[in-house]
Amino acid sequence: MSDLAQPFASSNPLRARFDQLSVAGKLIALCAAAISLLLAIGFTIVTLQASSVVGRGSSETAEVTAERYASDIATDVNGIVGASHAMARSISTDLTATGFAPDRTVSQLRGFLASAPTVLGAWSILEPEYNRPELAGTTAYNVAGGFAPYVTRDKSGKINQQDASPPEDWQKDYYAQGLKRGAGRLSLPYSYPVDGKQVLMFSITFPLRRGDQVVGVSGFDISLDDLSAGLMKQKPLGSGRVRLIAQDGNWIAHENADMLMKPYDEGQKELIDAVIKTGTPQRFAHVAADGTQWARFAVPVTVSGIADRWAVVVDIPQAAITAPT
Template structure:
């Protein structure tokens, strides 16, 4: 009885061990697949978050490049554009640009007081967002040109993301990173534009995740610096847990790795390292997913304890039954009956004597014979039970082995004993349901893969067209800014010309007064020839002053350009008249002894000069009116161009935002294609019997 109980216990132990081993292996494999899927999902989310900032930084650098390339290098305009881009971002803490010395608008010497300019004249504006307000802070640290946030993008000509660092923002210490993009002028890199991004939102979101109920999700930078971790003391610090070499190798190769048999904070843990590559920034970070080994092994442990307890109950019940049966057939040893019972107990098939007796010995003999018959029947029943168990365990073992290899078509076809028919039916039904589910998943994965590929292609085409439209709008905006500046300059020149025309009118009016005085003087000369010399001297001075005024008018007309051509003609006429006056004065001086008739001739000449001044005054008045009208027209055109420029600038920013959103959609579609392909490869491991 003891041997039989031990044999049953050994058989149950081997069967239970095999079941527990297969269960633990399946649970571990499914746990790794689930952890990897969740790590992939979180990695894609992190990639999407960083891609949004990378697109904003690239747009900012592109705007600066276009301003410089189109010649719109006003530092106040570029600084205002930087502030506008910072206001559009909800979580960016700062926006900045650092232009290499003497590369924005010529030599930097003497430009220290301009907007966005350091005290040494370098153009490096820096806007910071603090408690909802945006303020510009000085960036006077010249050594910043040697720091990684400037050198990486400036030397490589590509985008970059810095390792996380702690920063004091408005009295609170936050974990930040900076995304940088090169600013170009043609094929030449002239500086770097960047956005400062707070990482607390990513860290808080990942800290709330609890894979399998007890796990956690963290994030590492390219140099194994903690970006997200539930332990705030580790943020910004180097990875110090076991497996640092494996972590760096996974980030360098871009391949996912699973670390087992490591202890994290004293707890045996299974750690999944899933690299996340930021293509536009030439950098790879890693999502780290931790699950305690006890959490993964707990289902197998529970099943093992259940099987052990059940086996002990079965063995105990069998042994108790055997002991009770033996107790029921043991009597007082008597002669041959005792010998027969002894031989029977040794396993010999003997006939029980004294069966025909009707006394107590016969009763015991018949009882012994009953025991003999019961032993024979029990042996036959055990044999049949063993055969039934062998059939059941063999068929179920083959079915489980086929299932482990991914064959979902291997159903149990052997005939089971009646007591095990429910097990056969349940196994076949479960296999059919699993086959149907895996087949449906495979079909869905194929459909998702095809649809996501079409969406990705359409999104990429739309992104290229949107980027082309954004570039055209930026060029149009820059051209309108130049036209507006030229119209403002023309309006200012016309206003100055009007002022000069007013001065000329005053001068001509004064000349007419002088001519009137000359006429009166000539009248007095008619009475006294002795005053002729004084009159001639006065005419000589008037002629000289008129020539000087004519020269000044000619200079001002030359400054006015095309708008002053008519005024230049008038100035030439005035100069010619002044020269004639000098000639008349000279002849008058030579004819001091001439007669009164010559003096009358001089009076007539002076009157003709007065008439010429009157004509000049009328022409200058007309020029003054035309110049005023031109100034008003230029001012109106300048206002209209300014409004058009503002509208085009608004369209430009909207188009750039649309381009960024389309790029994000394209990236998401590509990620969906990759995930669908992965799901399709996983389902292909199973044979569902369908082509």
């Protein structure tokens, strides 16, 4: 051993012991060291893989949660769609078989509204051939004599009859497009006076038929404030949030009431548009104005028998997805 190596050997007892081992002993010691190193590397890899699996599992859970909310919303809306369709069929039966009777139509609106506790109002509008100028301004007829009765439910649950829908309603989306399409639809969101107060709402409408001819539209109105209030109670994975976008790209359920009926403008709008147009779910990262990082899941809400499609937007804090469980 050189003079330079001697001080090092004497100062390292492990090295000294190793030098004293037989060849077989040295081989055994080297194998043990190698196994220990491999175990340490393996443990590190397993830890990293486990972390990845936890993150992926949480992400998959969040995606399933988003899909569940979309399914729940569709189920709730489908129930209202069924009642709205039944109301239209009942009124159409009168128009076709038994003859038009204004009082009976108003009674039907009241009855179907009473059976749908989450609905704000029920209405029916008929084409001008049913106008009765001599009845203008009465309960079911507007100032031009158009038949357009409207009944609503107040906060106490009482059903009241509002003034008949004004003549300009014949040009509004909820009537004009419902008449043109001749099929069930979800109207675009709009503002309408109820009991002297402007209410944000959308309508679920169906055509009224006399035989094979479409002669009007009836519908149920749903308050956007009520819709938002219900969704705002939901906290996916404990700290998430749920919002809803209509077929025109505007918010119809949002924790900030000022955002209702405003367009989605939070980035990657093309992905939201894809959900609405093609029904393809999307997932992407979203950074809020306050710097919070969210995993955003946009899932289509498809209603049976209606072509219009919404998007439910479920945001989960990125920290909740990557946190170990």
